[in-house]
Amino acid sequence: MAVLVCGGAGYIGSHTVYQLVKSGEKVVIVDNLQTGHRDAINKEAKFYEGDIRNSEVLDKIFTENEIEAVIHFAANSLVGESVEKPLMYFNNNVYGMQILLESMVKNGVGKIVFSSTAATYGEPEKIPIEENDRTAPTNPYGESKLIMEKMMKWVSRANGVNFVSLRYFNAAGAVESGAIGEDHHPETHLIPLILQVPLGKRDHITIFGDDYPTPDGTCLRDYIHVLDLADAHILALNYLRDGGESNVFNLGNGQGFSVKEMIVAAEKVTGQKIKTEMGTRRAGDPAQLIASSDKAKKILKWTPKFTNVEKIIETAWTWHKNNPDGYKN
Numbered sequence: 351m352a353v354l355v356c357g358g359a360g361y362i363g364s365h366t367v368y369q370l371v372k373s374g375e376k377v378v379i380v381d382n383l384q385t386g387h388r389d390a391i392n393k394e395a396k397f398y399e400g401d402i403r404n405s406e407v408l409d410k411i412f413t414e415n416e417i418e419a420v421i422h423f424a425a426n427s428l429v430g431e432s433v434e435k436p437l438m439y440f441n442n443n444v445y446g447m448q449i450l451l452e453s454m455v456k457n458g459v460g461k462i463v464f465s466s467t468a469a470t471y472g473e474p475e476k477i478p479i480e481e482n483d484r485t486a487p488t489n490p491y492g493e494s495k496l497i498m499e500k501m502m503k504w505v506s507r508a509n510g511v512n513f514v515s516l517r518y519f520n521a522a523g524a525v526e527s528g529a530i531g532e533d534h535h536p537e538t539h540l541i542p543l544i545l546q547v548p549l550g551k552r553d554h555i556t557i558f559g560d561d562y563p564t565p566d567g568t569c570l571r572d573y574i575h576v577l578d579l580a581d582a583h584i585l586a587l588n589y590l591r592d593g594g595e596s597n598v599f600n601l602g603n604g605q606g607f608s609v610k611e612m613i614v615a616a617e618k619v620t621g622q623k624i625k626t627e628m629g630t631r632r633a634g635d636p637a638q639l640i641a642s643s644d645k646a647k648k649i650l651k652w653t654p655k656f657t658n659v660e661k662i663i664e665t666a667w668t669w670h671k672n673n674p675d676g677y678k679n
């Protein structure tokens with residue numbers, strides 16, 4: 351039996367495939383390579399180039415392989431872009447989920463682990479955020495992921511497809527060898543953008559506002575290593591295999607770092623001074639997003655290994671230094 355990874359050529363998808371392969375799982379990947387990278391595809395996995403919105407592609411995969419479970423990453427994930435192009439997000443993310451679930455039901459596949467996000471909460475009602483807190487997304491990206499969670503909830507009740515939804519906080523870092531890593535076009539995430547300064551690819555990093563109600567006025571985020579996220583997917587898969595009921599888990603380190611603190615940490619890691627400029631607030635940015643991951647720790651027995659933010663940045667730095675222009679293909 352194999353695990354189908356939808357979006358296995360993307361950032362978190364490729365790292366999860368890396369860990370799945372390492373743990374001896376048989377992996378099949380489907381990716382349309384719209385934002386994924388051919389060079390990020392694990393050589394040990396069987397690869398189908400295709401779009402999950404095409405039921406023929408999925409039916410073919412489910413027919414040609416014995417798929418036990420799906421891990422679903424295939425989605426657009428840029429907050430700003432989602433505000434500009436909401437329909438693109440509802441089409442790719444929400445409609446994609448519909449076709450995927452239809453094909454899973456049709457082909458008798460009963461387990462799905464889903465890549466969700468802290469963006470499902472919107473402006474948090476309290477810190478740290480727990481899974482039962484209010485979900486009120488402030489952008490179409492978060493809304494699309496919340497709708498996808500709700501689709502799985504109803505399908506699990508009606509059709510017996512059990513799901514685990516993993517709400518990540520700020521994914522960061524790369525495999526320590528630097529063989530795979532983060533490569534978005536356009537890049538909008540803080541750590542890769544900070545590291546572009548010592549790489550000589552940008553003159554400075556703009557801090558999006560220092561008038562937030564936080565200790566140094568800049569936003570606090572909970573940075574979690576991509577391999578710790580990957581491990582959580584494997585634990586979630588095993589939880590479903592053991593008969594665990596459908597469930598939702600936060601994944602974060604439970605510690606908030608400000609934008610300014612991240613820049614100082616990156617200066618330590620790279621040994622270079624990083625020039626900053628003060629900008630205005632970015633629309634839709636909550637002052638702080640910090641997870642309580644107690645539920646994942648208790649139920650999934652998840653223990654993040656990368657608890658030091660400098661170590662997380664160091665793994666990102668290794669990747670970016672080796673691949674200043676990202677993947678070639």
Ligand code: UDP
Pocket residue numbers: 429520538539540541543555556557558559569570571609632635
């Ligand atoms: N940020 C910033 N400058 C940048 C990019 C991001 O100050 O060029 C801030 C952003 O406002 C947020 C934090 O860094 O407070 C993390 O942003 P990112 O886009 O990496 O992740 P998000 O929290 O939006 O998922």
